[in-house]
Amino acid sequence: MSNDIKQKKRTYTHRLWLTVLMTAAFLLSVMPAYGAWIEKEITGNVSLSVDPVDHPESYSAVLYNNRNGLPTSEANDIVETSDGFIWIGSYSGLIRYDGNNFVRMGPSTGIAGVTCLKVDHQDRLWVGTNDSGVAMMDQGTIHWWKEEDGLLTVNISDIEEGSDGTMYVGTPLGVCVIDEDFHAEPLADKRLSGLYIDGLSSGKDGRIYGITSRGDLFVLDKKEVSLFISSEESALGGIRSIYPDQGNDGYVFLGTSDSRVFYGKMEKEFTLEETYDVAPLNMVMEMERVGDSIWLTSRSGIGIIDNGIFHLMADLPMNNSVSHVMQDYEGNLWFTSSRQGVMKLVPNRFTNIFEKYDLGQRVVNSTCMGDDGSLYIATDTGLIILNPNLGSLTDKVIESAHMADGQPFDAVSLTELLSNTRIRSVLRDSKNRLWFSTWHGVGLVCFDHGKVTVFNEEIGLFSNQIRAAIEAVDGSFLVVNTGGLSVIRGNEVTESYGLEQGIVNTEGLTAVSAPNGDILLGSNGGGIYVIHDGKVRTISTKDGLSSGIVMRIKYDAERDVFWIVTSNSIAWMTSDYKVTTVTEFPYSNNFDLYEND
DSSP, rough: HHHHHHHHHHHHHHHHHHHHHHHHHHHHHHHHHHHHHHHHHSOOOOOOOOOOTTTTEEEEEEEEETTTSSOOOOOOOOOOOOOOOOEEEEEEEEEEESSSOEOOOGGOOOOOOOEEEEEOOOOOEEESSSSSOOEEEEEEEEEEOGGGTTTTTSOOOOEEEEETSSSEEEEEEEEEETTTTTOEOOOOOOTTTTTEEEEEEEOOSOOOEEEEOOOOOEETTTTTTEEEOOOHHHHHOOEEEEEETTTTTTTTEEEEEEEEEEEEEEEESSEEEEEEEEEEEOSSSEEEEEEEEEEEEEETTTEETTEEEEEEESSSSSSSSEEEEEETTTSEEEEEEEEEEEEEEEEOOOOOOHHHHTTTOOEEEEEEEETTOOOOETTTTEEEEEEEETTTOOOOSSEEETTSOBOOOOOBBHHTTTTTTTTEEEEEEESSEEEEEEEESSSSEEETTTTTEEGGGGGSOOOOOEEEEEOOSSSSSSEEETEEEEEEEETTTEEEGGGGTTOOSSEEEEEEOOOOOOOOEESSSSSSEEEETTTEEEGGGGTOSSSSSSEEEEEEETTEEEEEEEEEEEEEEEEEEOOOEOOOOOOOOOOOOOOOO
16 A cells, blocks of 8 residues: 555544544534433443532432323333433333423323333334333334234333344343344243343443342343353342443342342352442342442432442432432433332532531521622621631621711621621622611621721611612612612712602612613512602503512613513513513512523
């Protein structure tokens, strides 16, 4: 071969691999489900989205049953296809989950009484049934196998795929095989004839490991029984499940009917090397490696063997007759129970700070991140400051403190100044100052990196019952307090809008500054007051609001509208103050809304 031809082959190979990598990268970036499927196919797994061992607070459980979307409260198996659909097999039929809805496949499919599921290497869904044989779904077409098609019986207990594409079908009468030409026939080995096949599981070595209801162990390889160990020969007793170690060829985990898991090598006989006590679990139904851990499902709950140590998954809503575990392409774990339905473990996006720092129970009204990374937590009984970088509570020293009129007063620290005070809100302004609105407290407190300025009714506010302070477009501050709305410029109250100015309902809840300079005040029953050049007009239920109680008003610059949260709806309002209620929004008891980036 000439050097030119060799070089061209190398260049073509490099371009081919570059195309493959770029295509994979594209799919990983824009098609999360399919991209994760590619990752799983290449690496054998995707990262688990939760860490129950080292971070038990990192996840939460969602239980689906006939009371919250799932058409049934029992499930026998669960798998996922590369299109992101999750398939659940139950005695009530085959159910598909698209991420939002559970849909039971109609009777026209003929699929009912599903006992087991398998997705093969071609992404085809195989369905084992209780009394209808085997169905295989391939791009909308369903292929069937029954007794007349070569099965021993139409009662199917498990389905597994061999390394050569052969499908192995477990039944109460032995094992059948279905080759790639869709030809089905019983496995010709007397040792399995007439035995109830409890489970089949494929190993990384390409072989199929199985167990019978008697506790016999066997290995299938290229449509033959390459190893059979009777329950008498193993002398273990009570074996109910088998799972080949995916990282160690020939080694298996064996789950028992009591509270043990055995680990050892299957050669001519089973050689026991390790025993795990998994009490209080009993009757281990299935085992599955996820990451570096072995997950166990059992009649009495769920557990993990991690680095040789057993951990019980306590306080989960699913704890009865748990039969299967599956990791989806986003790294979430799914479990099935023949009594409780389906459970999903998802990352918990929240950390209970009060529990973590042993703060007891308090009512939290507002939170705010300072420019130094500290978290300010406003409660009904004072201020809490947390420094996440240090992982501890902290305080802020007050270097100087004075009233807005210049009168000084003594204050040592910010939490001491606000101790036993109900703080309704915290605002961080454009200059990174913090504004604390107190209710029957010291007033409105401005904290400017160690310097404190206090505004209260003595210097011009309507009252010391302050609900919120909002920075306006011109740099002034709108103070919502009982009695109306006050405007602060510099250290002075320059404007006041109350009963005399046309604010009939003087119990304000929120305010916002419009781009044209108007002030919008949301009230506790009087609707929205629009203040323009000192004049006040009202937007009420007569103008389209569903309620006169306005919890929040927020301006949306991208759409040039105001979003409104009332006591019973979400609405939006144009810049000329025309109101439209969002009728499709499913919740009515809202308090706030937030626009992300």
